[in-house]
Amino acid sequence: MWRMYGEMQIRRNFYQLMRRDEMEMIHLTIDGKPVTAEKGTTILKAASTVGVDIPTLCYFELRDLGIENKPGGCRICVVEVEGRRNLAPACTTKVENGMVVNTHNIRVLNARRTVLELILSDHPAECLTCAKNGNCELQSMAQQLGVRELPYTGEQSTYRKDTSPAIIRDVDKCIMCRRCEMMCNEVQTVGALSAVNRGFMAVVAPAFEMNLEKSTCTYCGQCVSVCPTGALTEVDHSRNVINALADPTKTVVVQTAPAVRAALGEEFGLAPGTLVTGKMAAALRRLGFNYVFDTDFAADLTIMEEGSELLDRLSRYLKGDKTVKLPMLTSCCPGWVNFFEHYFPELRDIPSTAKSPQQMFGPIAKEYFAKKLGIDRKNMIVVSIMPCLAKKYECQREEFKVNGDPDVNYSLSTRELAHLIKSANIDFDSLPEEGFDNPMGESTGASVIFGTTGGVIEAACRTAYELYTGKKLKKVDFKELRGFENIRHATIDFDGLPIKIGIAHGLGNARKLLEDIKEGRNQFHAIEIMACPGGCIGGGGQPYHHGDSEILKQRAAALYREDEGKAIRKSHENPFIIELYKEFLGKPLGEKSHHLLHTKYFDKSAGVFVEE
Amino acid sequence: MAKIKLSEKKLQELKDICTSFNHEKGELINVLHKAQGLFGYLPAEVQEIIAKELNVSVAHVYGVVTFYSFFTMTPKGExxxxxxxxxxxxxxxxxxxxxxxxxxxxxxxxxxxxxxxxxxxxxxxxxxxxxxxxxxxxxxxxxxxxxxxxxxxxxxxxx
Amino acid sequence: MAKKQLRIALRNCGVIDPERIEEYIERDGYLALGKVLTELSPEAAIEIIKKSGLRGRGGGGFSTGLKWDITRRVKADQKYVVCNADEGDPGAFMDRSVLEGDPHSVIEAMAINGYCTGASKGLVYIRAEYPLAIERLKIAMKQASEWGFLGTNILGTGFNFEIEIRYGAGAFVCGEETALIHSMEGLRGEPTVKPPFPSESGYLEKPTNVNNVETYANVPVIINKGWEWFAGIGTEKSKGTKVFALAGKINKVGLIEVPMGTTLREVIFEIGGGLQDGATFKAVQTGGPSGGCLMEKHLDIPIDYDNLIAAGSMMGSGGMIVMDDANCMVSIAKFYLEFTVEESCGKCSPCRIGNKRLFELLEKITGGNGTPEDLDKLRNLSHVIKDTSLCGLGQTSPNPVLSTLENFYEEYREHVFDKKCRSSVCKSLMMYIIDAEKCIGCTLCARNCPVNAITGERKLAHYIDPEKCIKCGACMEKCKFGAIFIN
Incomplete structure (x- = not known):
């Protein structure tokens, strides 16, 4: 048989094993340059320290989040290691003392190029009409390696197309990099996707290759955000929005989520972390939206409801009410809601019943603002701009419709908004800074930080603290709740009452945290969970970060900057929120609020249905 | 994919197979062998139950079933x-x-x-x-x- | 078939009743285990295996003793030894024969391996398609436990060792160690990049030593008879014997075991009795889908690991298929590539797509549409697939193409330039022609042609329209006058 043991390799390994203790730093040569690297470093990383940039395709890393994908499958990063029979993948091969690596001699270049030609030979050449055109890593690689023709052509593997409420799978374009599979299983622990079949027909798909809609998919969109090609993309609703804008009978209202303003600029060449709140509002106005509002306003509203709910549960709990469910889990993330409905339905009375900001905005727009304007809710179209793909599904949920009319009609991703702006010939860079319209455009610093992990719970603490203690916060910043660590714990002193807070971002971390609670390993009063690593700034609808976690950090920093710069930084101090309660809602958790701003959750654990 | 109905008896036998392997996910292939022995093939429902019993995703079970040529999702002829x-x-x-x-x-x-x-x-x-x-x-x-x-x-x- | 053969791995096959441990014991069974456990330290026992020169019989030919030593040196609370019995090579069945005919030798060797490496657990990964071998192995395991050769405190030495069976499910790639380990863990049998080698991190991330059935079958004898004896057999770098499965156009098919260094000619013509029906030898394929096709000029090469690789083939697990003039070498290469395409796991792009493209190129050539550039493409692509694939499957899958290109280039040339298949295997390159001299115009052929490709007036010579002809051969079969021939 062909089980070839690389004798040289194992020998070298063997001696290395014997001397393991002595070595920490490894000395090797890459492209003639001497390199010193820590033991365990890969050739890829060691090379980058001396300015040698080895191309990669399947390899993917979000360093600050500890996410890495390196199946060693695409073979684009192969390099020559002298003394080895075969080329070695730089992404998985660890440095060894005395190693001599060549990353671009003729053997390597020919092999790398041929491998890419092979991948392209099994990939539809539909670049011009592909959603990933210009943003496709395979396309860039073809450009980088200068592929001009395909010498090897033949059958292409084809599969059924699949459109779900949020995500389109066109896996003819799948190159088996396995990033989505890694995200779905290892990071998110959703398990909707797996590599299926073998050999030429191998592809990543849901069970039985059925539609994503029938799987346990939460639409978190992390598969989309890491897909290097157009195999996984979002369902594009921009055409519906254009039609609505062109319809004179419709009043079109738009809301923009906090995380969008910290990332949209990247689509126009601005540095990551550039805040474009004002330009974004200006662009939306020029696109023809009748009212440019802010989801942040609804986020403040969420804090009022969710914060009050937390206080209500807490005070009942402290009074000895045994029926109170604690910890209270946040519920503004639709990916997370889908997740617990699928995997932890027994916990479905624990999350706050408060709707997400997107879904609070909807009824306020259609039941309050539309009435104020004197128009029928059917003639109002609510569009949301979201960093998220699960929001597309959330706004289609039956419980968020009135007589078939959805509270939020269309949810566009940050990327779709960028496309809209570009296609409308708007020069984003030269736009003036404009403000949002009122009444639903005014927001506080608390609502802005909703867009990053830890932000919702920080915002809730600011309000809950003051409402509970009746005292003014000396310092509104709760730095202990910030950061990118997977699971974070903190205890906040509510004037003598220690409130234990848990935070998880990424569904895998959420699962861990929930299991800890179920097993009694940890206890909390309140927990914030965001489905996407990093929170909404890393959402499935954001501009592609291509594995650069620095971008995510910059986006988060931008949101905290915006928070700091705000005059009002606590949700309950938002004058328009105060006005809204006075004029329309009454009080938090009141009857009207209950009806318009709260929801319930479902048991979806039956999960998989087999198609007839 | 036609939906089949598993009889209570067969269902119990399938669960017993999983129990006999301690519901270990590492035993998936052994479980699939036994299940195919029981049903003659591995219809979707069988895979769903195995996934639940071994606490793995159905996608994973299907990924394994479609990897090995010994496993089949179509019933064999007489x-x-x-x-x-x-x-x-x-x-x-x-x-x-x-x-x-x-x-x-x-x-x-x-x-x-x-x-x-x-x-x-x-x-x-x-x-x-x-x-x-x-x-x-x-x-x-x-x-x-x-x-x-x-x-x-x-x-x-x-x- | 006794001539020139020397049976070490197969010593007991067909000699003892494999279901009776007494018969195994009668022939020195479990003596080696006893010796190792009571007289030798693990290091000393490994030293014997190392010095014997035993190399892995699964194909790679890595030093067995060195492999054991590496596993022994890794510190871990739990280690495993694995017997790879997932024989997937089409045309090789020595592992099955050993497990069916002498299962105790494998059990004994695994226990020795466990003692030497510090593993208390053994796993046999066996093809589910081998029911008899599984049955016999189970019986043998039960008997070995009853006799105290497996279980706790073996032979009163305090050494514990158990064996479990894991079933393969039809994936050739699971012959690769890392893929095999993933399969045993209940995963898709996809290989992972080495290092880390299984000896450091294998089954359940514990140090794992994987050897093949035939390798194990040699171990007890080496311990009993001494390394000097074993090292005295074979060539300088390949010691002992090798089992081959002789098949194809040869008179005596079946398993043979010969000392390393025996020539291919001796195997084929003396032991195998030459070709069937006096046909002319054309090629011998060794090493299965990862091996190559050797020709007449290679027949006097002494068989060992290194010589076969130097000749462009490999030892593999020991398949040996003899071919004659009726076999088209381009089609043979295509046959192997078809196998590889079907068995590729799909994880790495060169193997997943490259082998498919190789196969398609061969299809094009055998279909009569090959171009001179295609021959260059075959070569370049083959080298890149070998150079860049993740595991042994892809790293060797182009060997049948490269070896036939090297040794039978003339046949490729004929297919491409002359549009001819000298073995009349490639249908598209065949032309059915009616010899006008011999045809008497009986119309029988025309009436039997399923596509009405034959025209001609009664009593006059007929004509086959090559455009319409589907080369089914019905006309030639029916013609009573031998007037139809293939060009």
Whole structure:
């Protein structure tokens, strides 16, 4: 048989094993340059320290989040290691003392190029009409390696197309990099996707290759955000929005989520972390939206409801009410809601019943603002701009419709908004800074930080603290709740009452945290969970970060900057929120609020249905 | 994919199989072997139950099922016909024998005839290279099969 | 078939009743285990295996003793030894024969391996398609436990060792160690990049030593008879014997075991009795889908690991298929590639797509549409696939193409330039022609042609329209006058 043991390799390994203790730093040569690297470093990383940039395709890393994908499958990063029979993948091969690596001699270049030609030979050449055109890593690689023709052509593997409420799978374009599979299983622990079949027909798909809609998919969109090609993309609703804008009978209202303003600029060449709140509002106005509002306003509203709910549960709990469910889990993330409905339905009375900001905005727009304007809710179209793909599904949920009319009609991703702006010939860079319209455009610093992990719970603490203690916060910043660590714990002193807070971002971390609670390993009063690593700034609808976690950090920093710069930084101090309660809602958790701003959750654990 | 209904008894047997392997996810392949022994194939429902019992995702189970050629999601015929396409059989004309089976039964490899009587599959070396080309119908081995002999083999099982 | 053969791995096959441990014991069974456990330290026992020169019989030919030593040196609370019995090579069945005929030798060797490496657990990964071998192995395991050769405190030495069976499910790639380990863990049998080698991090991330059945079968004898004896057999770098499965157009098919260094000619013509029906030898394929096709000029090469690789083939697990003039070498290469395409796991792009493209190129050539550039493409692509694939499957899958290109280039040339298949295997390159001299115009052929490709007036010579002809051969079969021939 062909089980070839690389004798040289194992020998070298063997001696290395014997001397393991002595070595920490490894000395090797890459492209003639001497390199010193820590033991365990890969050739890829060691090379980058001396300015040698080895191309990669399947390899993917979000360093600050500890996410890495390196199946060693695409073979684009192969390099020559002298003394080895075969080329070695730089992404998985660890440095060894005395190693001599060549990353671009003729053997390597020919092999790398041929491998890419092979991948392209099994990939539809539909670049011009592909959603990933210009943003496709395979396309860039073809450009980088200068592929001009395909010498090897033949059958292409084809599969059924699949459109779900949020995500389109066109896996003819799948190159088996396995990033989505890694995200779905290892990071998110959703398990909707797996590599299926073998050999030429191998592809990543849901069970039985059925539609994503029938799987346990939460639409978190992390598969989309890491897909290097157009195999996984979002369902594009921009055409519906254009039609609505062109319809004179419709009043079109738009809301923009906090995380969008910290990332949209990247689509126009601005540095990551550039805040474009004002330009974004200006662009939306020029696109023809009748009212440019802010989801942040609804986020403040969420804090009022969710914060009050937390206080209500807490005070009942402290009074000895045994029926109170604690910890209270946040519920503004639709990916997370889908997740617990699928995997932890027994916990479905624990999350706050408060709707997400997107879904609070909807009824306020259609039941309050539309009435104020004197128009029928059917003639109002609510569009949301979201960093998220699960929001597309959330706004289609039956419980968020009135007589078939959805509270939020269309949810566009940050990327779709960028496309809209570009296609409308708007020069984003030269736009003036404009403000949002009122009444639903005014927001506080608390609502802005909703867009990053830890932000919702920080915002809730600011309000809950003051409402509970009746005292003014000396310092509104709760730095202990910030950061990118997977699971974070903190205890906040509510004037003598220690409130234990848990935070998880990424569904895998959420699962861990929930299991800890179920097993009694940890206890909390309140927990914030965001489905996407990093929170909404890393959402499935954001501009592609291509594995650069620095971008995510910059986006988060931008949101905290915006928070700091705000005059009002606590949700309950938002004058328009105060006005809204006075004029329309009454009080938090009141009857009207209950009806318009709260929801319930479902048991979806039956999960998989087999198609007839 | 047709939906099948599992009888209570079969369902219990399936769960017992999973229990006998301690619901260990590492035992998935052993469980699938036993389950296929029980049902003759691995319909979607069976995979769903196994996934639940072993606490793995259905996608994972399906990924494993579709990786290994021994596992099948289509029920085999009453008389499963396997043509050996090992090298020894191939150099002695097994490909022509296979073509003849396809022609006579009017099915492709991996399919089952409409009456459910025959299914056709290929296998790699049954270790009877001396008898090449070799065909198996159920457990019975036919050696030195020629394309002409195919119709006689099929006729044996027709009634 | 006794001549020139030397049976070490197969010493007991067909000699003892494999279901009776007494018969195994009668022939020195479990003596080696006893010796190792009571007289030798693990290091000393490994030293014997190392010095014997035993190399892995699964194909790679890595030093067995060194492999054991590496596993022994890794510190871990739990280690495993694995017997790879997932024989997937089409045309090789020595592992099955050993497990069916002498299962105790494998059990004994695994226990020795466990003692030497510090593993208390053994796993046999066996093809589910081998029911008899599984049955016999189970019986043998039960008997070995009853006799105290497996279980706790073996032979009163305090050494514990158990064996479990894991079933393969039909994936050739699971012959690769890392893929095999993933399969045993209940995963898709996809290989992972080495290093880390299984000896450091294998089954359940514990140090794992994987050897094949035939390798194990040699171990007890080496311990009993001494390394000097074993090292005295074979060539300088390949010691002992090798089992081959002789098949194809040869008179005596079946398993043979010969000392390393025996020539291919001796195997084929003396032991195998030459070709059937006095046919002319054309090629011998060794090493299965990862091996190559050797020709007449290679027949006097002494068989060992290194010589076969130097000749462009490999030892593999020991398949040996003899071919004659009726075998088209381009089609043979295509046959192997078809196998590889079907068995590729799909994880790495060169193997997943490259082998498919190789196969398609061969299809094009055998279909009569090959171009001179295609021959260059075959070569370049083959080298890149070998150079860049993740595991042994892809790293060797182009060997049948490269070796036939090297040794039978003339046949490729004929297919491409002359549009001819000298073995009349490639249908598209065949032309059925009616010899006008011999045809009497009986019309029988025309009436039997399924596509009405034959025209001609009664009593006059007929003509086959090559455009319409589907080369089914019905006309030639029916013609009573031998007037139809293939060009």
């Amino acid at each position: 008389h499963p016909i396997s043509v050996c396409l090992g090298t020894a059989c191939y150099v002695r004309g097994a490909d022509k024998v296979l073509e003849e089976f396809k022609r006579i039964l009017n099915i492709q490899v991996g399919e089952t005839s409409a009456d459910g009587k025959f299914s056709l599959s290929c296998l790699r070396c049954v270790g009877a290279c001396g008898l090449a080309p070799v065909v198996m119908v159920g457990e019975k081995v036919y050696g030195r099969v020629s394309p002409d002999g195919v119709k006689d083999i099929v006729a044996e099982y027709r009634n």
